Amino acid sequence: MIIVNYIASVLLIVLGLYTICFKKHLIKIVIGMGIIDYGINLLLVSIGFNDGGTAPIYSMSDLLNGVSATFFVDPVPQALTLTSIVIGACVDAMALALVIMIYRKYKSVNADDVRRLRG
């Protein structure tokens, strides 16, 4: 059932937001950002999915002969998911790079210590 996918994706997004909000370890925060991305990716692929649908690849003769070109899996969300995965990977990589630099400078990866800019 596709509804399971939706529930799972919402759970993942909420879990990711919880991680960002309440975990003090900077790397865990980055992992939380990753989990949100996974939730959204799951939501995106689920949107395009049709149970029992075919791949949207048809030759011209198929279409002319009226082969059932109506029930297929929507390819657009899959393209969106691929883009989203790439973007998510870049964001996580950059966040981790920043955490490494922060660790070198502050000697800590606890969010409570990384607060020179405040007020």
Place this chain on the structure above:
Amino acid sequence: MMQHFPVLAVMVLFLGAFLVEIFGSKSRLTRNIIALAAASLSFVFIAALVKPVMIDGQIISYWMGNWTPVEGYAIGIGYEIDQLNLFFALLVVLTFLLSGIYSIRYMEKDRHLGHYYTLYLMLSGGVLGLVLTGDMFNMFVMVEIMTFAAVALTAFRNNGRGALEAAFKYLVIGSIGSSMTLTGIALLYMQCHTLSMAQISAMLAKGLSPTGIMALALIFIGFGVKSFIVPFHAPAADAYAAAPTSISMIFSGMVNKAGVYGMIRIVYTVFQAMDLEPMSLLLVFLGTITMFIGVTMALAQHDFKRLLAFHSISQIGYVITAVGLGTALGITGGLFHAMNHTLFKGLLFLCAGAVLYRTGTTDLDKLGGLSKKMPKTAICFLVGAFSISGLPPFNGFASKWMVYQATYSKAVETGNFAYALVTVIAVVVSVMTLASFIKVTQAVFFGQLPESCENVTEVPLSMRIPMWIMSALCIFGGVCYGFVNKYLLAPATEAAINVSRYIDVMMGDGYAASYGVVDMTVAPAGFSYWDPLVWLVLFIVVLLAFCIVIVTGRNTRGEVLEAKPELVDPKYDTFFSGEESMHSHVGGSDLFWGFRTDWKGYFDFMQGMHSGIVNDYAIWAVTATGCAALFMFLFIH
């Protein structure tokens, strides 16, 4: 030929970014030539569109790879340039061109400049693409490019104070915003099975389903994060202060304008939600708290750039408030203020950069008396300070006046007292802005020259040229507001309201009508800036605001105040007399110390809230999203 210009303007920037990375990492000259050539070409492409779009009223549509809609379904990625897009695109190209010119000398002492120019061009391309595109997912990709480049540039001077943590906070909060946007776009796709903004707009015309409302809430909040309205503003203050100043100018001049553009496009065009009163109330509420919290936080700052950053947040509040009114005067005033904010805040950041370039510090306590050493910078700074404080005849006055008038006339129209209160708050915020800039001017350009600044000289010519251009435009906007209104603001306002035209240009004539799209009906803007009766009302309002402040503030006349033990800083002892501290230096930045002490509870609370812990900021963002979604579910049908 004309319809290729927008896409070329974006492409040339991305192409430039790769070329700089390949050829520019060794040679300074090659690098500057490529970066500036890309920026100027992009500027020329956008400027060439002014005549056909703004004056002749055409709307340009462009389908990538010529994938035009088939049987009423958009299958390709489309760019659509109407007057509203072009208005924001003009702000964007002007800002990054001037910032590029300024960077040449400003950044000369930094290393790895090849990467700097790559990121600078990526950021410019991302923002320009976001502003010009007509496709939801393309918009998301551009938002991500923009955020990514912006975060990298924030951390560019990574040995500076707090640059790394500012970048990290920006990335975390920004990625929460991007995730919201993407989830909203996914929900929209679920409902409409298309990504073209024009087609979605037509399909949503018959009313919003619960999925649609959730999508509206998520995308709205997503762009709210990008424009740094109040619950999401904390990383902005850090990032603006930590980034190189040429980039701070880009942040405040175009990155948060891109967020504002996104919000306008979403609520006016795609969801057509602005004829609903609750949506208007939500935007005005967010805008009002943004301008108030922004300016009060600015009053408490001791760092030049951080103070400007909080003012930037506060001025965006004006824009959101005015745009949220949903009247023609409101939209015009909001757009005008957005434009003016780009000009004067860019100018002020450039002046802060000039001071930083020569003195090496932006701490207000260590600066002073620079008007003797840097007279030209001081004059430019004064122009910017007068503009942002809303003194006539500078541009800030004209736009703020329109905002006051728009909120007040909305109050008269709807009989809702809350809007009149917004007018009062807007005036009070403007007064506090002026107060805060008196403090900065006194602390940086007048007062006593510290010994460390004895050898300061004027900045080089290539850094002064952008400042002069900005100053000239500030004065021009204030004096010739009628001209600006006729050729820029009125067409843009018209485009924001006229949804069916936007749809028809993309999808073919009659498409909007077949889905029953009804344009908003708003009364045309009546301009009466100089109506004496209105002036009188303003003075009464200001008097009222003054009385409120007097009544709420403690009356301390005749009382003897004693230095409390919690005031550890001995330099404040002079306020309480006492011989011991005769020689303590009370700088210009302490000018409003009395005010701050009077409102100690509020300021301590607010400064405590800006705790610098990234988790707290994330909690604000998530809570605000939840509240916005709840509000929309309860009140929007």
